[in-house]
Amino acid sequence: MRIDESLTLADLAPALSRFWQLSGDKIDLMLREYDLAQGSPVFTQAGKYSTRGWTEWTEGFYYGSAFLQFDATGEQRFADEARKLTVERMASHVSHIGVHDHGFNNLSTYGNWLRLQREGKLPADQIDFCELAVKISGAVQASRWSPTHDGGGYIYSFNGPHSLFVDTIRSCRIVMVAHAMGHSLMGENDESNSLLERALQHIEATARYSVFYGEGRDSYDEWGRTAHESVFNPNDGRFRCPNSQQGYSGFTTWTRGLAWAMVGFPEQLEFLDTLSDAELEPFGGKAKWRELMLKGARATCDWFIANTPTDGIPYWDGGAPGLVNLGDWRERESEPFNAHEPIDSSAAAIGAQGLIRLGRYLGADTADGRRYIQAGLTSFRTLLTDTYLGIAPDHQGLLLHSIYHRPNNWDYTPEGQSIPCGEACMWGDYHLRELALYVDRLRQDQPEYTFFGCLKS
Numbered sequence: 001m002r003i004d005e006s007l008t009l010a011d012l013a014p015a016l017s018r019f020w021q022l023s024g025d026k027i028d029l030m031l032r033e034y035d036l037a038q039g040s041p042v043f044t045q046a047g048k049y050s051t052r053g054w055t056e057w058t059e060g061f062y063y064g065s066a067f068l069q070f071d072a073t074g075e076q077r078f079a080d081e082a083r084k085l086t087v088e089r090m091a092s093h094v095s096h097i098g099v100h101d102h103g104f105n106n107l108s109t110y111g112n113w114l115r116l117q118r119e120g121k122l123p124a125d126q127i128d129f130c131e132l133a134v135k136i137s138g139a140v141q142a143s144r145w146s147p148t149h150d151g152g153g154y155i156y157s158f159n160g161p162h163s164l165f166v167d168t169i170r171s172c173r174i175v176m177v178a179h180a181m182g183h184s185l186m187g188e189n190d191e192s193n194s195l196l197e198r199a200l201q202h203i204e205a206t207a208r209y210s211v212f213y214g215e216g217r218d219s220y221d222e223w224g225r226t227a228h229e230s231v232f233n234p235n236d237g238r239f240r241c242p243n244s245q246q247g248y249s250g251f252t253t254w255t256r257g258l259a260w261a262m263v264g265f266p267e268q269l270e271f272l273d274t275l276s277d278a279e280l281e282p283f284g285g286k287a288k289w290r291e292l293m294l295k296g297a298r299a300t301c302d303w304f305i306a307n308t309p310t311d312g313i314p315y316w317d318g319g320a321p322g323l324v325n326l327g328d329w330r331e332r333e334s335e336p337f338n339a340h341e342p343i344d345s346s347a348a349a350i351g352a353q354g355l356i357r358l359g360r361y362l363g364a365d366t367a368d369g370r371r372y373i374q375a376g377l378t379s380f381r382t383l384l385t386d387t388y389l390g391i392a393p394d395h396q397g398l399l400l401h402s403i404y405h406r407p408n409n410w411d412y413t414p415e416g417q418s419i420p421c422g423e424a425c426m427w428g429d430y431h432l433r434e435l436a437l438y439v440d441r442l443r444q445d446q447p448e449y450t451f452f453g454c455l456k457s
Contacts, residue, residue: 001304001305001308001309001310001311001312001330001375001378001379002310002311002378003305003371003374003375003378004374004377004378004381005370005374007374007377007378007381008377009377009439009442009443010443011381012377012380012381012384012439012443013443015381015384015385016384016436016439016440016443018384019384019389019436020069020072020073020436022389022390022391022398023065023069023072023398023433023436024069024073024075024078025393026390026396026397026398026429027065027066027069027078027081029393029394029396030049030062030396031081033048033396034049034396036089038050038051039051039053039056040056040057040058040059040062040426041058041059041062041426042058042404042425042426043402043404043410043411043412043423043424043425043426044395044396044397044412044423044424044425045412045423046412046414047390047392047394047395047396047397047423048396049396049397049424049426052404052410055098055099055101055158056093056099056105057099057101057104057105058104058425058426058427059089059090059093059105060090060093060104060105060106060107060108060109061104061105061108061426061427061429061430061431062085062426062430063081063082063085063086063089063090063108063109064082064108064109064112064430065429065430065433066078066079066081066082066085067079067082067108067109067112067113067116068112068430068433068434068437069433070082070116070121071112071116071121071437072433072436072437072440079116079122082109082112082113083113083122083126086109086110086113090105090106090109090110090133091133093105093106093109093137094106094110094133094136094137094140095136095140096140097140097143097144098158099158100141100144100155100156100157100158100165100167100168100171101171102137102138102140102141102171102174102175103141103168103170103171103172103173103174103175103451104170104171104427106133106134106137106174107134107173107174107177107451107454108430110130110133110134110137111130111134111174111177111451111454112454113126113130114127114130114131114134114454115453115454117130118453118454118455118456118457119447119453130454131181134174134177134178134181134454135178135181135183137174137178138174138175138176138177138178138179138183138195139178139183139184139185139186139195141155141171141174141175142155142175142178142185142193142195142198142199143185144156145198146161146162146164146232146234146237147237148205148232148237148238148239149236149237149238150237152201152204152205153198153201153202153205153237154168154201154202154205154206155168155171155172155175155198155202157229159229159245160234161234162231162232162233162234163229163230163231163232164205164206164209164210164229164230164231164232165228165229165245165257166206166210166211166226166227166228166229166230166257166258166260166261167228167257167260168202168206169202169203169206169210169260169261169264169265169268170260170263170264170267172199172202172203172264172268173267173268173271173451173452175195175198175199175202176195176196176199176268176271176451176452177451177452177454177455178195179194179195179196179199180274180452180455181455183195185198196275196279196283197283200283200289203264203265203268203289203292203293204292205230206261206264206296207265207292207293207295207296209227209230209239209242210226210227210230210257210261211224211225211226211261211296211299211300212224212225212226212227212299213295213299218242218251219251220251220252222303223299223302223303224258224298224299224300224301224302224303224304224306225252225253225303225318226253226254226257226258226261226300226303227242227243227244227250227251227257228243228244228245228246228247228250228254228257229242229243229244229245229250230242230243231243244257244407245405245407246404246405246406246407247316247317247407248317248319248320248321248406248407249319251319252317252318252319252320253303253307253317253318253319254316254317255304255308255314255315255316255317255318255344255347255351256316256344256346256347256350256403258300258303258304258318258347258351259304259346259347259348259350259351259354260350261296261297261300261354262297262300262301262304262350262351262354262355262358263350263351263353263354263357264354265293265294265296265297265300265354265358266293266297266354266357266358266361267354267357267450267451268293269290269293269294269297269358269361270357270361270450270452271450271451271452272286272289272290272293274452297354297358297361298358300354301351301354301355301358301372301375303318304351304355304375305355305375306330307330308330308348308379309329309330309332309333309334309335310330310331310332310333311333311334311378311379311382312348312352312375312378312379312380312381312382313334313336313343313345313348313379313382313383313388313401314334314343314344314347314348314351315329315334315341315342315343315344316341316342316343316344316347316403316406317341317406320341320406321341322340322341323340323341325339325340326338326340326341334382336387336388336400336401336421336422337417337421338419339418339419340418340419341419342401342403342406342411342419342420342421343401343403343421344401344402344403345383345388345399345400345401345402345428346399346402346403346425346427346428346431348379348382348383349383349399349428349431349432349435350427350431351376351379352375352376352377352379352380352383352435353376353431353434353435353438354376355372355373355375355376355379356372356373356376356377356380356438356439356442357438358372359371359372359373359374359375359376360373360442377439380435380436380439383399383432383435387400387401388400388401390424395424396424397423397424397425397428397429398424398428398429398432398433399424399425399428399429399432400421400422400423400424401421401422401423402423402424402425402428403420403425404425406420411423434449437449
């Protein structure tokens with residue numbers, strides 16, 4: 001990508017003001033038109049949200065978007081809807097033992113609600129309710145546990161105990177928050193399992209097996225490449241091979257999986273700094289974890305910068321076979337209406353937040369820090385343009401040109417096009433709002449938006 005070194009937070013103010021108006025219009029449209037009896041809204045087809053019964057991992061993004069909208073604009077009706085729908089519909093997600101998505105669904109709803117109460121923006125009358133939901137969700141998430149042969153382990157995906165998804169680093173957020181609330185996972189004979197230890201071990205497994213560093217692991221090892229899925233022998237916990245469910249292959253980089261790691265590592269670095277040295281000493285000490293997470297964050301963010309079109313919006317997979325037909329696509333702006341391979345704007349919305357967080361963690365006054373911040377702002381600026389925003393008033397989606405599952409051909413291809421384009425997804429809409437709120441708070445010198453903002457100050 002071509003990083004704009006001159007772009008400032010103030011430069012984005014007019015686009016952000018327009019964005020929040022459009023965002024509110026889309027939430028209102030969904031509340032009027034979408035029938036929740038269909039199931040969770042997942043992605044749009046011809047501009048209307050539809051469901052896909054794989055797992056219900058997107059419902060929390062719908063209600064969580066209304067919490068974010070209230071946070072940004074102060075419009076009470078959005079908070080009222082978010083609270084009502086969270087109470088009515090999210091309980092099953094708290095106790096859901098079959099998914100690896102607790103940090104997505106439940107921090108987006110109960111976590112945001114709790115944070116807004118802590119910040120004094122909503123009445124502090126449901127703190128115990130939200131805390132209990134987060135505690136249980138964190139423990140249920142940590143219970144999906146597969147040990148590795150070296151004494152570590154990971155939270156396994158919905159594919160089963162053999163499967164580590166790179167996505168799940170972002171579900172570690174709720175495990176960490178539950179730990180910080182003093183909770184643990186109780187097992188047989190009242191054995192208490194540390195949620196901090198499980199989250200750290202999962203992050204370590206992700207860094208070791210899901211991220212590549214150009215150190216010769218296989219013939220396609222390069223700095224920052226990620227595998228969507230890492231496969232283990234469940235009998236002895238030994239790593240077997242990289243794989244992919246939603247990318248092109250285990251040896252190419254599915255860019256949304258990359259983006260989850262890009263934001264997951266920097267967020268955990270921020271949380272790490274809230275923990276005492278004594279708390280981390282039994283697990284090897286703070287320096288060990290900082291080095292591991294920082295290496296993963298740098299590598300994935302560097303890969304994104306090196307393998308994304310000039311405007312900061314990636315194609316859905318860096319090794320997608322049709323990219324050869326696009327020539328030197330890294331040296332041009334993204335082309336969502338090309339004839340060969342789709343863009344995934346949701347990967348940009350997720351990854352841009354990771355770039356900015358990493359840059360701020362390293363320091364805006366450092367060369368590396370500024371490089372990552374400016375890369376994130378460059379991507380964000382493109383996402384705020386008419387090319388990527390769903391400006392048509394009857395289109396229910398906010399962020400256009402996202403991809404769900406290209407190998408399964410689930411995404412909608414409009415008439416006259418040869419690839420999916422022009423559609424939105426619930427995680428893309430949510431994470432664009434989350435990115436906008438994060439940047440808006442920075443721009444206005446407000447307290448930084450973090451996943452652990454729901455904890456007591």
